[in-house]
Amino acid sequence: MPRAALALLLLVAAPAAAQEPRTPAERADFAAATRHADVVAFGEQLAKLSPRLKASTFGTSHEGRPLPLWVLADPPVSSPAEAAKSGKLVVLAFANIHAGEIDGKDALCALARDLAAGKDAPLLKDLVVLLVPVLNADGNEKIDPKNRPNEPNPPGGVGSRENAQGFDLNRDFVKLETPEVRALVKLMTDWDPLVVVDCHTTNGSKHRWTLTHDGPRYPTCDSDLSRWAHATLLPEAGKRVKAATGFDTGPYGNFAADRTRWETYPALPRYGIQSVALRNRIGVLSESYSYAPYRDRVTASGAFVKGVFETAAAKKDDVTRVTTRTPAATAVVPLRTKTVAHADPLSVPGFDQDAPKDIALSHVARTEAAHAVARPAAYVVSPKCADAAATLRRHGVAVEELREDVLLDVEAYRLDRVEEAAKAFQGHKLRTLTVTKRTEARTVPAGALVVRTAQPLGTLAAYLLEPEAEDGLAAWNLFDGELRPGADFPVLRVLKLPPVLTGAPRPLPESRKALKTITEEMLVGGGGGFTFGLAGNPASGIQWLDDGEHFLQTKGGATLKVHARTGRSEPAAKSDAPKKGPPAKGPPAKVDGRGDLSTPSPDGKRVAFVRKGNLFVAAADGKDETQLTDDGGKADVLNGKADWVYFEELFNRSSRAFWWSPDSEKIAFLRFDDTPVKRFHLVDVQDANGKLESYPYPKPGDPNPLVTIGVASAAGGRPAFLDLTGYPPADTLVARVGWMPGGKDVYAYLQNRTQTWLDFVVWKDAGGPPVKLFRDTTGAWVDEPGAPRFLPDGSFLFASDRTGFRHLYHYAADGKLKAAVTAGDWEVREVLRIDPDAVYVTGTKDGPTRLHLYRAALYGTKLERLTDSGGNHTITLAPKGNLFLDRTTDDATPTQVYVSEAGKGRVRTVDTNPVYEREQYRWGKFEAVTVPMPDGFKLNGTLVFPPDFDAAKKYPVWVFTYAGPHAPTVKEGWGGGRIMDQALAATGVVIFRVDPRSASGQGMKAAWSAYKQLGVQELKDLEAALDWLGKRGGWIDRSRVGISGHSYGGFMTAFALTHSKTFSAGIASGPVTDWGLYDTIYTERYMLTPKENPKGYAASSVVGAAKNLHGKLLLVHGLMDDNVHAQNTMKLADALQQAGKDFELMIYPRARHGIGSPHFLRLQLGFIRRTMGVAP
Known part of the structure; x- marks a missing residue:
């Protein structure tokens, strides 16, 4: 054995310094396979000993075992953002993808120890090193001597090749069915390592290399990247292994049956390293030789990983260069490949009758494209293909959800043949598709998924989505529900994608966390003011053009001329400006x-x-x-x-x-x-x-x-x-x-x-x-009716409340009444257009809390609703009146936008505005209620209950109101999720919003109930509403009922606490406290002058009733309020003090009538919680 190798083995077996921990394999003297728990504990031990190593997890196995991740850096980093900020190359090595191949696991333990101890300090100056020692955590625990027999492994056996699902993890890098590979791919997406090493142990052909290796070969990856990896990175790493250990390395492969060729595995992205190539990153396969001694395999694996990392650090500029490219660099995407021989033969150190012999062989390891397609600008995936779209996103591919229907020029594939493999492989009968491509214009529906290829993973996305890709999503059955010969493949190619309205799709199931509670922090936006929270961002600012068939809309920062019916768009010209x-x-x-x-x-x-x-x-x-x-x-x-x-x-x-x-x-x-x-x-x-x-x-x-x-x-x-x-x-x-x-x-x-x-x-x-x-x-005051609408003959339409409900009347040019155009116990709210024989109006015929568009006959009594029956509608009519933009919402649905045609219904979806973020929260039950009054009048209100409401318990109730004459606040609609109400409900308060009859929007006749006596009938209605609520269920705690409002609502609050004992607390902000202090035009409209109506002014005064204050009152005012002067609050404060009544006061020195301050929001919430006896 070479001295260098012997020295390294001694180092692995017995660390020189006593304080350096021994790896689990070393402690067992390499006589037992390392358990998952041992690896986790070893990482935690290293993290305690060295700040350079951060031990965490990046996922869980199928059986729930944590997947350990060790991050090594100097100075330390603990997140992808910190790694990116450091400017260092990020590299990754993972092991144990096949749990019977244990060498890499133990090698990474030793490498982690050495790096954490600072033995290779220069390496961490250039790199952030990620180590995943046990990927197949479940298979690692299925240790059995029958696994990989006839190999010099620990006598007790090794783990299984497959995970607990029975899947080979190294065949899962396309379909991503296993939690382990999903987590690993997400790790690569988040940290973006430029070099990835996959540690294996080969039990193939017998040879004399202690370790073999491979690099990126799939021809989709950048050719410069592949060339650099094979010509520079792998040879250099091999030299470093030789110098450190004396072990030889060579290219991975096996002898062909006739022993004339050295052949490698097919370059398919189901294999981890080749999938890395499709991400345009450098994937490296490490295959220690299973017939070598276990210690040697661990030594060689560790030295090779270290050699790859050292080479990357030494040549980091090259690594960055070959992994950075524009999408145009791969305008052609190979879908099927063939493996051919390199020009030069390869000398393989083999055996002849067990005698060492170098054998010159044809080296069949170069991959060429057999079939390729041009990459389009984007793909559009049918919304029916949820599994395929989810798999794309798990790969880290950016996927957008189309929020509009739009006519696009596309390339579509017709399915000529759909062939299925005879045998299942990894639980799948792989598909082979034969298709014919054609070009056409097609309306793509909202909800379809848009995948742009001008993104870092655009080439990967293109490969996965193409029907003829030999290892794409279609091959792995992810489109099976839509594959029928003669039908179209459910993915369209878009060669040039115009600006379209898109948004983030619904979060993947595994990314959803425990439901969050809506809290007061959500109520404050980035600018510090109140936010409407979960309203989304429905398309707005749309302007119809004079032709009535197009409108101007901004998408992606560009102003476009959009065909209303189809969504086709083009850049707007100056001549396209509407001519209103x-x-x-x-x-x-x-x-x-x-x-x-x-x-x-x-x-x-x-x-x-x-x-x-x-x-x-x-x-x-x-x-x-x-x-x-x-x-x-x-x-x-x-x-x-x-x-x-x-x-x-x-x-x-x-x-x-x-x-x-x-x-x-x-x-x-x-x-x-x-x-x-x-x-x-x-x-x-x-x-x-x-x-x-x-x-x-x-x-x-x-x-x-x-x-x-x-x-x-x-x-x-x-x-x-x-x-x-x-x-x-x-x-x-x-x-x-x-x-x-x-x-x-x-x-x-x-x-x-x-x-x-x-x-x-x-x-x-x-x-x-x-x-x-x-x-x-009228029977009381006359509200300004809006401009007359003139007809070609000089006659005109005029709006009046004379019957107690606002309707349109047709007058001759000389002022003589011709006829009533609309009538009934409902209101016309706006006139949008007049045709020769009809008038288009919005109104409340279908209910006071919602608006609809109606077409009324100009001569006759016919009235036709043009909007769908449900929801509340805001209408923008096209100049010719046949089309209209309908912004619609209901209590459970954020605002959506449609183009509709009069008499025909919806033509096109302009914006679905799905607001998936709302699915992250716990919602209290919302209920729209109709509240009967003792005299038969019906108020409209809403209730929001705590998320865990229990009718057997007692709850406080807080009433929000405005109550100003003919100023309804209870309207059907999503309202951003009513997060103010939800935040309070989450603390245990039932929120009750109700409009008294004067503010109910049920005609001016109802509003006249406030005439000459502001506050009087409104308070009776609010008290009756609470009585109804108390009878509806025994859960209301009548000793804890609060009320608040601003401006007129502030008056109503202060009036209620001085004229009733129903309420135990209230917040009156910006209130009128004596109607003699407000302006003439508003006040005299409802109250006449003080001289004409002295009793009414006295009955409506809060100041005059200060001595009757009941409950806890918080007064709030802006000192610079030029509308309702702070004088109102000061006069009430003085009267309360003179009467010996305690109250709370908050003045905002800079504020005018609107108090848009986070402090004010916190003040209200704190007061409500305190007076209602609930915790935050």
Whole structure:
């Protein structure tokens, strides 16, 4: 024996330093096979002795044994991310894939010890070393002398070749049926080792090499990689083995029957090392010679692994170069191969009649492609093929789920022949497919799986998915359910994939963890504000084009012109912009940073804007600026821009108060004179000296702004102001202004300040006296009805609540009523389109908590629902009205988007938005409820129960409400999973959301119940709802009932705690506490003026009832709230103090009316838990 070999054997058998642990094999003096538990314990021992080694696991065997992973690095690393950050090469060696081949297991134990002890410190300076000593953990324990007999193994025997399932793990690298190989492949995906060594022991032909080896041979892998591995890496590693041990190594193989050829195994990816080649990584096979002494085999295996790693470290630039390539490098993917001889013969150290003899043989070990295909841009896998798609993902291939139906140009395979092997192999009768390819356009449905080949594992994906691949997924029966001669193979090739909407597919079963509880941490998004959690990201921002057949949609960062019916797309051109109110041609006017509300003229030649309270017009390029008014900004005068109260209460929070004429020649505008309006003052205490912020804010009974209607020529000149005779400015609100058809006449909606009527008024030729077409009245107040919708004959549709439900009425051009277009105990919410004989509206005919699209006959009574029966629908109608985008959701389904056709139903799925993340959580039961009132009225509500709800126990109830007139909050829909409710329910609180009748959305008639007495009927409804809930089940603890709300909901909370003993706690944020402190337009609409309704104001006051506070009240307000002033909370706080009532107060010094702070969220949750007596 060479001295070097003897020295190494002595080192293995008896470590020089006493503190160095002996491997399990050494401790047994190589007389017993190492058990799984021994290996695990040895790794843990090494980890305790050295920080360089991290002992962990990467999976479990079929019988549940942990699969040990040892990570060696200096400095240490413990995760793939840390390894990548280190910049070092990651290398992997695994052993015991066949548990009867025990040499590698013991060799890796010794290597781990030496590396951990720092004997090869330079190696760890360049490498992160991963060692998997026992892959076949179950087979390792099936030790039997009958396993691999006639070999110099330990006398007690060795483990079995197969795992506990009876599978050969080294035949499982395509189908991935075993947990052991699945875990190993995932390990390679996560850590991405560039060099992988698989340690075996061969019992084939007899020869004199102590170890043989092989490298990547499958021709799909980069040819440079294969050449470098065979020409450089393997020979160099062999030299290092020779130098360290004296043992010879050579290429793996066996003698042919006639002993004229040295032949290797077929280069199929079912074998571990060749599957590594398809990942474009360097796979190395180590085969110690089973007839050599056991000690020698362990020594040679360890030296070879170390030699491979040392060579990789010394030539790391080469390793990186040959494992880095673009997808174009393998544009052709070989599917079937043949093995041919190398040009030069190979000298094999064999035997002749047991006498050593070197034999020159033909070396049959070079693999060539026998059949190949061009790699496409992507594959599309049928959603029926779940097993195949799951296997792809287990390989680490990136798979996307298609979220839309889309017409694609594809290559499809027709199955000509499907042949099955006569005998089963590894539990499978392998398939051989013969196909014919054709090109066609095909609609690919949402749910199909998209596999792009421009990804690191794109070549592997292509091989696995091609039907004629000799070792692909089809060969291994993973498509069997879809394989019928004459049918199409269920995978399509896409040569050029346009941008398509995709998302992550449902997580694989093995990656799903124990269900998580929804907690308050989920409620705060990345920016710190409240998040809607599990809403997903449904397609949005879609704009119909004028042809009614296409729309603009952004996918993958590109704006596309999409055919609505098919999903075909192309890059959008500038000419594809929708022409709603033609945009200005060229850039918008330059308004030097002080102007705003820039609005182009209908012809696109001009742009109007407001600067410092005055109205201006400029050319579309920003030149030739003309000032149309000159008194703005002086003495509280604004031209073309709404003041605070109009912005907030009449113009739907829009400041623009000017309107171009259809011919682009004139502009109608409002002039606001706030001189008579009292100003309110806020103080920003963040400023060292207190910064004063003052603005006009009219309070009930006080003067409103004086508003007049001006008409200016876009060319310039003094504007004219319309005659408002009969409408005294101090008592008049201008709710809407616009232009009549033809562009000559101006119309406006004029109302008295308490809004008990609305006049439709017209000025002929934008001048002269006002002509009242008609007056609209109701049983209480008149809400602004929206713009009239004009018909070609000059008649128009007008929305009114006169019957207690909003419906459409057809008026002649002179204001005479022609007919009611819609009617009934439901509401029209929006008019989307008018055709010559029909009008398209959204409404609540099918229930107050959901919207549908309806087509109503313009002449007659026919009403047709165009949306599907279920769910809540948000509609975007195409310009021609035949198609519409339907964003639909229900209580259990996140928003999905469809293209539908009127009268025909759904045409195409635009976005399934599956939100698989929701499947990771424990959900409390959600229930939509109808709550009967004593008088027969029915409220709508929702309940969320704790996940482990037990009706035999008692639970606190927390009520969330808003309750503002005709402002429903209970709506059918997913709502992001209602994670606020779920987070609280998870702590043991039942969450009850309910709208009182005034806020139920069941017509204005129901809202009128709040008229002149805000809060009074609402509280009765909430109390009755809780009584109903108490009778429904005995689980409600009436001593623990809380309520909270913001703004009007804050008022309702404070009102409830001062006017009822039903509630034990409440959070009133941003509340109105006395309606005399809020603005005129909102308050007087519902309450009239304090002079007209003093009893109503008194009955609705929280401040006035402070002495009656019952329960624990938390008041919250933003100090800079310019809507509901913090004055409300301070007055209530003072009244409570004067009455000797305890309460809690939180002020947010920087906040205005919206308090979007994580602190506020935590405050609410903490208060609810504390007052309801539940733990977080």
